[in-house]
Amino acid sequence: MIYQGKQKIWADYQKEIPDNHWFYVRSCIRQNFFPGSEKMFLEICRNVLKKDFFETEYHTTCGGIAYHCDTIPQETVMTIVARQFALMTEAGYENYVASCITSFGNYAEIIETWREFPEVETRIRELLWKACRREFKIPKNLAHASDLIYKYRNEIAARAKYRLVNRYTGEPLKVVEHIGCHYAKMFPSKGVGGAEYPYVLCGMIESWGGNVIDYPERRHCCGYGFRQYHVKANRGYSLSNTYKKFESMEPYHPDFILTNCPGCPYFMDRWQYVIAETEGKTYGGNGYGIPVLTYEELASLVLGYDPWDIGMQLHQVAVEPLLDKIGIAYDPKEKYKGLNEKDLMRPELPGVLRCC
Amino acid sequence: MKENIVIIGGGIAGLEAAAQLLSLGYKPIIIEKSDHLGGHVAEWNCLFPDMTPARDIVSSLAARSADANIFLNTEISFVNKLKDSYNIMLSNGISIITKIILVTTGFSVFDAAKKEEYGYGVYDQVITNRDLEHWFNTGEDKRVNDCGMNAVGFVHCVGSRDEKARNPQCSKVCCITAVKQAIELKQKFPDAMVYCFYMDLRMFGKKYEDFYISAQRDYGVRFIRGRVSEVSENIDGRVIVKAEDTLSGKPVKVTLDLLVLMAGMVCSPDSTRVANMARLPVDSDGFLKSEDNVADIISSPKEGVFYAGACTGPKTVPETLAEARAAALKVHLYIKGLE
Amino acid sequence: MGKLYDELLKDYRVKEGLKTCINCGTCTAICPAAEFYRYDPRKVMDIVQSRDEEEIEKLLKSDFIWYCGECMSCVTRCPRKNGPGLVIMALRNLSARLGYFVCSEKGRQLYPLTRILTGNILNYGYCVYPDTFKWEDHKESGPVWKWHTEHIRDTMARVGANFKGEGPGVLRKIPQESLDELKRIFDVTGGTERIETVEKFSRAKAEEMGMDMDEYFRETFEHTSGSHLNNDD
Numbered sequence: 040m041i042y043q044g045k046q047k048i049w050a051d052y053q054k055e056i057p058d059n060h061w062f063y064v065r066s067c068i069r070q071n072f073f074p075g076s077e078k079m080f081l082e083i084c085r086n087v088l089k090k091d092f093f094e095t096e097y098h099t100t101c102g103g104i105a106y107h108c109d110t111i112p113q114e115t116v117m118t119i120v121a122r123q124f125a126l127m128t129e130a131g132y133e134n135y136v137a138s139c140i141t142s143f144g145n146y147a148e149i150i151e152t153w154r155e156f157p158e159v160e161t162r163i164r165e166l167l168w169k170a171c172r173r174e175f176k177i178p179k180n181l182a183h184a185s186d187l188i189y190k191y192r193n194e195i196a197a198r199a200k201y202r203l204v205n206r207y208t209g210e211p212l213k214v215v216e217h218i219g220c221h222y223a224k225m226f227p228s229k230g231v232g233g234a235e236y237p238y239v240l241c242g243m244i245e246s247w248g249g250n251v252i253d254y255p256e257r258r259h260c261c262g263y264g265f266r267q268y269h270v271k272a273n274r275g276y277s278l279s280n281t282y283k284k285f286e287s288m289e290p291y292h293p294d295f296i297l298t299n300c301p302g303c304p305y306f307m308d309r310w311q312y313v314i315a316e317t318e319g320k321t322y323g324g325n326g327y328g329i330p331v332l333t334y335e336e337l338a339s340l341v342l343g344y345d346p347w348d349i350g351m352q353l354h355q356v357a358v359e360p361l362l363d364k365i366g367i368a369y370d371p372k373e374k375y376k377g378l379n380e381k382d383l384m385r386p387e388l389p390g391v392l393r394c395c
Numbered sequence: 396m397k398e399n400i401v402i403i404g405g406g407i408a409g410l411e412a413a414a415q416l417l418s419l420g421y422k423p424i425i426i427e428k429s430d431h432l433g434g435h436v437a438e439w440n441c442l443f444p445d446m447t448p449a450r451d452i453v454s455s456l457a458a459r460s461a462d463a464n465i466f467l468n469t470e471i472s473f474v475n476k477l478k479d480s481y482n483i484m485l486s487n488g489i490s491i492i493t494k495i496i497l498v499t500t501g502f503s504v505f506d507a508a509k510k511e512e513y514g515y516g517v518y519d520q521v522i523t524n525r526d527l528e529h530w531f532n533t534g535e536d537k538r539v540n541d542c543g544m545n546a547v548g549f550v551h552c553v554g555s556r557d558e559k560a561r562n563p564q565c566s567k568v569c570c571i572t573a574v575k576q577a578i579e580l581k582q583k584f585p586d587a588m589v590y591c592f593y594m595d596l597r598m599f600g601k602k603y604e605d606f607y608i609s610a611q612r613d614y615g616v617r618f619i620r621g622r623v624s625e626v627s628e629n630i631d632g633r634v635i636v637k638a639e640d641t642l643s644g645k646p647v648k649v650t651l652d653l654l655v656l657m658a659g660m661v662c663s664p665d666s667t668r669v670a671n672m673a674r675l676p677v678d679s680d681g682f683l684k685s686e687d688n689v690a691d692i693i694s695s696p697k698e699g700v701f702y703a704g705a706c707t708g709p710k711t712v713p714e715t716l717a718e719a720r721a722a723a724l725k726v727h728l729y730i731k732g733l734e
Numbered sequence: 735m736g737k738l739y740d741e742l743l744k745d746y747r748v749k750e751g752l753k754t755c756i757n758c759g760t761c762t763a764i765c766p767a768a769e770f771y772r773y774d775p776r777k778v779m780d781i782v783q784s785r786d787e788e789e790i791e792k793l794l795k796s797d798f799i800w801y802c803g804e805c806m807s808c809v810t811r812c813p814r815k816n817g818p819g820l821v822i823m824a825l826r827n828l829s830a831r832l833g834y835f836v837c838s839e840k841g842r843q844l845y846p847l848t849r850i851l852t853g854n855i856l857n858y859g860y861c862v863y864p865d866t867f868k869w870e871d872h873k874e875s876g877p878v879w880k881w882h883t884e885h886i887r888d889t890m891a892r893v894g895a896n897f898k899g900e901g902p903g904v905l906r907k908i909p910q911e912s913l914d915e916l917k918r919i920f921d922v923t924g925g926t927e928r929i930e931t932v933e934k935f936s937r938a939k940a941e942e943m944g945m946d947m948d949e950y951f952r953e954t955f956e957h958t959s960g961s962h963l964n965n966d967d
Contacts, residue, residue, distance in 0.1 A: 040628055044508070044516035065904070067861040072879075074904045075893035082894075094902040097912045104861035105851040107804045109826040109844065110932075113746065115925035122915060144806070152746055159746060170918040220805040225817075227810065234810045235511040255627040255635050260766045264803025267767075269850065270843045271871060272958040276803065278874075280766050290630045312876045350893040355876040375881070377888035386881035512811060556756070557813040594758045624763035624811050639759025644774050646763050 040253055045236050052233035056190045057180055062132035063094045064123060066139030067104060068301035069333070075350025076335040077138055080184055083338055087198065088191055092136070098126055103141040107265040117163045118170065120149050125173035135178035136187060140300040143183040144221025147229050150177055181229070183222060185299035185334050189231055189239045192246040200343030203249030205294070206366040211250040212294040215329075216240035217284075217307065219300025220260050240297050243334060247341050249294075256287035261303040268306070281310035285322050285329075292324075295361050296331040304331040312355045315392035326393035328356030340367055347373050359395045371395060398730050399424065399493035401483055402463075403471060403669055406434025407456055407712060408704030408719045409499035414459035415723030421730075424464040424491060426471060426483075428665065432457050434501050440531035442712055443575045444602035452712070474672040481673070481699070494699045494733065495726055496673065498683065499719070500666040502705040505554030505562065505658045513550065513656055518628040520651070523553075523658045524569065527576055539653060544584040546651045548636050549573040550623045551593040555659030564680045566659030567709040570597045573657050574610045581614040590617045590649060592638050600711060619647065626654060660709040673700060682708045693722045701725055738790045742782065742824055751820030755779040761808035761818045771962050773801040775808055775818040782821055794829040797962060800840035830928065833935035839959055845936040846955040852929050856917055859908030871955075 106116040153160035203212040218237045223230025232238025262280025267273040298304040311328040339349045375385040402409045405427030433453035475482040507515040530536040555566040610616040621638035662682045678684035686694035703722035704715040761775045802822040809817040835841035869880040896903025920926045940950035
C-alpha cells in the first residue's frame with residue numbers, strides 16, 4: 040500500500056464545508072439504535088465547539104428508506120425533501136446537514152435531478168405548495184454530519200482526553216473504517232476523499248492517534264440492501280454481505296470499526312452476534328466481537344465522556360475490551376442502569392458471543 | 396531548396412517524415428522537447444506482430460533523418476502568424492520563419508492513477524503496460540522482480556472507451572499489446588497463470604489474430620470477457636481483481652501477484668499547447684482536428700500546417716509511419732504549389 | 735416501439751440511469767446482490783436497452799428486479815455513466831404501478847414493505863420506529879434490543895433522548911400538524927394512490943392463494959423458496 044498515492048487522491052476531493060450555522064436533520068435508524076450518537080453530535084458541536092446548529096421538531100423522516108424499499112414514488116420522496124428544505128428556509132439557514140447517509144444521498148440525488156431536469160423541480164414546488172403551502176430554497180451547502188466532525192477533528196483532538204493508542208503496547212490502535220454506500224458512490228465529488236478512498240473517517244482516526252487499516256472488501260456494502268433486510272425472508276443477503284466483510288478484515292485484527300452510516304454499525308454489530316451464535320465464530324479476541332462505533336461515539340470517547348452516557352450499552356458487541364485498551368475509565372455496574380441509578384436489570388447474555 | 400520546414404516532435408512520425416523530406420532534397424528542422432529521439436517507441440522493447448526490437452526501428456529512423464537540423468531539449472515558446480508564414484520562437488532563443496509546420500506531437504499515455512478503482516500508485520503490485528516494457532528493457536522493477544509470479548492479470552481499456560475518464564475512444568493498440576505482453580510474460584514465467592480481462596478483442600491488424608490464437612493455444616493465456624470493476628490489496632500485498640465473466644454471467648474474483656493496466660492513448664498536452672499557439676482546432680475526441688477525417692487526415696484547416704501520427708488519434712507504428720510518408724509528400728507538393 | 739419501454743423512459747431514473755450499455759459487466763462484478771442471488775444487473779440493462787416489450791414485461795413480472803439492494807455501487811464504476819441501480823428503481827416502480835409485482839415471490843414482498851414503511855411514516859413520521867420494530871420479528875437485533883425495547887422509556891432517557899416527548903430531540907413525538915402535512919404530500923404526489931394500488935393487487939393475489947391478509951403478510955414477509963440463491967440447487 041502506497042500511502043502517498045492515497046494522499047494525492049484525497050487532495051483531489053476536498054469539499055467545501057462551512058464552519059458554522061447549520062440546519063440539522065435526524066436519521067430514522069440512528070435514533071432507534073444509536074440514540075446517544077445524535078445527542079452527542081449536538082452536544083459536541085454546540086456545547087464543546089460553540090457552533091450554531093439548529094433543529095426543529097417539525098422535521099420528519101426524509102422518506103429515504105421507504106423510497107429505497109420502493110414503497111413510495113419518486114415525487115413523494117422529493118416533496119417530503121422539499122418540505123424539509125422549506126423548514127430550513129423558514130428558519131433562515133442555508134447550510135443543511137443530515138445525520139443519515141441514506142438521507143444525504145437522497146438529498147444529493149434529488150438536487151442533482153432538479154439541476155439536470157428543472158421541470159421536475161418546478162413540479163415539486165407546485166406539489167409542495169398544494170400540500171403544505173410552503174416554499175423553499177435549495178441548500179447552499181449540503182453536508183453529512185460526519186463531514187462536520189471531520190471538519191472539527193483537529194479541534195476535537197486539541198481537547199481530547201484520550202488518544203487512539205493501545206496503552207499496553209504503546210502502538211496506535213488498528214482501525215477499520217466503513218463508509219455508507221450512499222455517501223459518495225453516486226456522487227464521488229460530494230464526499231470528502233471521493234468514492235474509492237474516502238477520507239472522512241480516515242481523517243478522524245489519524246487526527247485522534249489511530250492507524251487506518253485497509254482490507255480487500257473495504258468498499259463492499261455492509262449488506263443492508265433496504266428490502267433485503269426489512270423483509271425477514273431476505274435477511275440472508277444482509278448477513279452474507281456482512282460476513283464477507285468480516286472474513287476479509289479478520290487477518291488484520293482490527294481493534295474496532297468506525298462507521299458513518301446509520302445502518303452499517305447496526306448490521307455489523309448485530310450480524311457478528313448472529314454469526315457467533317450460529318457458526319460459533321467470533322472476530323475479536325477471546326470470544327469477543329469487534330466493536331463497531333459511530334463517529335460521534337468515538338469523538339465522545341476521546342473527549343472523555345462516560346461510555347454509558349453516550350449509549351455504548353446499546354451495542355450487542357461488548358465495547359469494554361476497547362475501552363480497556365485505550366484506558367478509558369468506566370464503571371461496569373453502571374452499564375445497564377437507568378437515570379438516578381434506576382435498576383433496569385440487564386440483557387440476557389448470548390450463548391457464544393462474549394459480552395460483559 | 397530554401398523553404399524552411401518545421402517538424403514539431405521527434406518521435407517516429409517526425410523522424411520518418413524528416414527522412415522522406417531529406418531524400419526529396421529538403422532540410423527539415425526537428426524540434427524535440429526531450430533529450431532523445433524516438434518518442435514512446437524508444438521506450439518500448441519489442442513490437443508486434445513480429446517482435447521487432449523497437450530499438451532497431453528507432454535507430455534506423457534516427458540514422459535516416461540524421462542530416463535534419465535537430466534541436467533536442469527544445470520547446471516551442473510561441474507561434475506568430477505573419478502574412479504568409481509563421482514565426483516560431485523556440486525555448487533556446489532561436490526564432491524560425493516558416494511557411495510549413497508539420498505537427499508530429501503524438502500522444503500521451505493515459506494517467507492510470509485516474510482510474511482510482513484500479514489502485515495504480517496506491518497498491519504496490521499494480522503497474523502499467525509502459526512499466527512492463529521498461530522492465531523488459533532494463534530488468535529493473537521491484538514490483539515485477541519480487542512478486543513470485545504465479546498469477547498475472549492484464550486489464551484492457553484503462554482510460555479507453557471510458558466516458559468517466561473522458562476518453563470515449565478506443566486506443567487501438569492496447570488489445571494486441573496485452574496479448575504480446577501476456578505471451579512475453581508466459582515465456583519468462585511459463586508456470587504463471589496469465590489472465591486478460593477485456594471487453595472486446597480488437598484484432599484488426601496484420602497477423603494480430605494469429606497472435607491471439609498463439610496466446611490461447613501455445614501459451615494458455617486465459618481471456619475473460621469482462622471489464623475489471625475493482626482492485627484491492629490483500630494482507631500479503633497481492634492484488635484482488637473483481638470482474639464479471641460476462642460469457643457465463645458470473646462475477647469472478649482472482650488473486651494476482653501482478654496486475655498490468657493497459658493504459659490507453661490520450662492527446663498529448665504538447666499537441667494541445669501547439670494547437671493553442673497555432674490556433675488549430677481540436678476534434679470532439681480531444682485530438683487535433685483534421686481537414687477531413689476520411690479524405691484528408693494529414694491536412695489541418697490552417698494554411699501550411701500538416702499532421703502526421705497520433706496527434707490526430709490513436710495509431711499503430713506502421714500506420715504512423717505510412718502517415719508520415721504521406722505527409723512528407725503532401726509538404727513537397729505544397730512547396731511545389733508555392734513556387 | 736411498445737408502451738412499457740415508453741413508460742420506463744418517462745422515469746427520470748431511466749433518463750439518468752441508462753444512456754447506452756456496453757455490456758462490460760463492471761456493474762455485476764461488484765454487485766453485492768449478484769454474488770448472493772442468481773442475478774446479473776448487466777442483463778437487466780441489456781433487456782431494457784433492447785426495447786423488447788415481451789422481455790421487459792417478463793422482467794417486470796419476475797423475481798429478478800427485486801434482488802438489488804440499491805447500494806448504488808454500480809453507479810461509481812460504469813464506464814458509460816449509467817446507473818443500473820436507478821434503472822432497477824424505475825422497473826420496480828412500474829411493476830408496482832401495473833400490479834405486475836404480485837407475479838413473483840420477491841415482488842409480493844412489496845405488500846409487507848409498504849404496510850411497514852408507509853405505516854411508520856404516516857403514523858409516526860419515521861421510517862423505522864421502536865413500536866413497530868419488534869424483537870420477535872428481528873431476533874438478530876439481539877438480547878440487547880430486547881432489553882432496550884422492554885425498558886425503552888428508561889434506556890432512551892438514560893442517553894438523553896426525548897422519546898415521544900414534545901419539542902426537538904431524539905425520537906421526539908413528531909407534531910400532528912407535521913404528520914398531517916406528510917399525509918397531504920402522500921395524497922397529492924401519488925403516495926397514497928401507490929399504497930392503494932399495492933393493497934388492491936395484493937388483496938386479489940391473496941384471495942387467489944387462498945389466504946386472508948394477515949396470512950398473506952406473514953407468507954410474503956417470512957417465506958422464501960429455494961431457487962433464488964447462487965448456491966441453491
